[in-house]
Amino acid sequence: MKDEQKLNRLLRSAAQAPEDVPTSAPFGFDTRVVALWRTGGKSSNGNGLSQLIRRVAILASAVIVIAAAAAFREFKTEDNLAEPLANEFAIADSVIQDEFSQ
Amino acid sequence: MIFIKVFQKLSQFSGKVPLEHWVSRIAVNTCLNQIAFEKVRPEIRHADLTEEEQAVVENLNTSSRELTPDNKFASKQLVEHLLEALKPAERLVIDLICMQGFSVEEVHQKTGWSAALVKVRAFRARQKMKRLLGQISAGEK
Numbered sequence: 001m002k003d004e005q006k007l008n009r010l011l012r013s014a015a016q017a018p019e020d021v022p023t024s025a026p027f028g029f030d031t032r033v034v035a036l037w038r039t040g041g042k043s044s045n046g047n048g049l050s051q052l053i054r055r056v057a058i059l060a061s062a063v064i065v066i067a068a069a070a071a072f073r074e075f076k077t078e079d080n081l082a083e084p085l086a087n088e089f090a091i092a093d094s095v096i097q098d099e100f101s102q
Numbered sequence: 103m104i105f106i107k108v109f110q111k112l113s114q115f116s117g118k119v120p121l122e123h124w125v126s127r128i129a130v131n132t133c134l135n136q137i138a139f140e141k142v143r144p145e146i147r148h149a150d151l152t153e154e155e156q157a158v159v160e161n162l163n164t165s166s167r168e169l170t171p172d173n174k175f176a177s178k179q180l181v182e183h184l185l186e187a188l189k190p191a192e193r194l195v196i197d198l199i200c201m202q203g204f205s206v207e208e209v210h211q212k213t214g215w216s217a218a219l220v221k222v223r224a225f226r227a228r229q230k231m232k233r234l235l236g237q238i239s240a241g242e243k
Contacts, residue, residue: 011196013168
């Protein structure tokens with residue numbers, strides 16, 4: 001009997017409690033989720049560390065490409081410079097040989 | 103809980119499927135996990151209750167007066183704990199009769215169950231709830 005009274009009191013009190021808030025998605029929730037996803041999921045690192053690393057990698061790649069192009073160009077110019085010099089030596093050498101032969 | 107999970111696992115969303123499908127899959131999995139959890143631990147222990155719910159139990163044990171208005175929310179949560187241990191049909195009957203104040207006849211019209219069946223289910227559900235409440239009260243002592 002006492003248990004019955006306790007349960008009745010509990011149920012009466014619970015029935016007077018205000019209704020729960022609706023469990024549907026909050027206003028604009030889906031928009032925020034899609035926006036967060038489109039930004040690349042920054043939440044995985046919190047401070048955008050992955051984005052910084054990505055930018056540094058892109059910059060480093062660009063520097064490597066530019067440096068390689070400059071080195072190649074330099075190498076080509078050295079080749080062009082070396083050729084006339086080689087001709088000069090060849091001319092001088094042939095002149096000396098001619099003089100000695102005479 | 104589902105919205106929190108969606109935010110936590112957002113990095114795992116591949117974008118290959120619509121967002122609605124992905125969210126509904128998370129919702130279904132969360133519900134299945136909850137059902138599995140309830141099957142593993144169907145009983146309610148006093149230690150599992152919040153401080154407010156424990157205060158309600160103490161109030162029920164020590165006093166015969168009606169619970170105060172500030173205990174209403176905690177008492178509703180406690181009732182929900184008790185309802186979780188019932189079968190779905192019994193839960194529905196208690197919710198309709200005791201929480202929403204419908205009569206047996208109205209429940210009969212809403213559910214299609216006979217009036218006798220409604221009464222039997224309500225009686226069994228109340229017996230179970232009394233037993234569970236007694237267990238919780240015993241755990242408090």
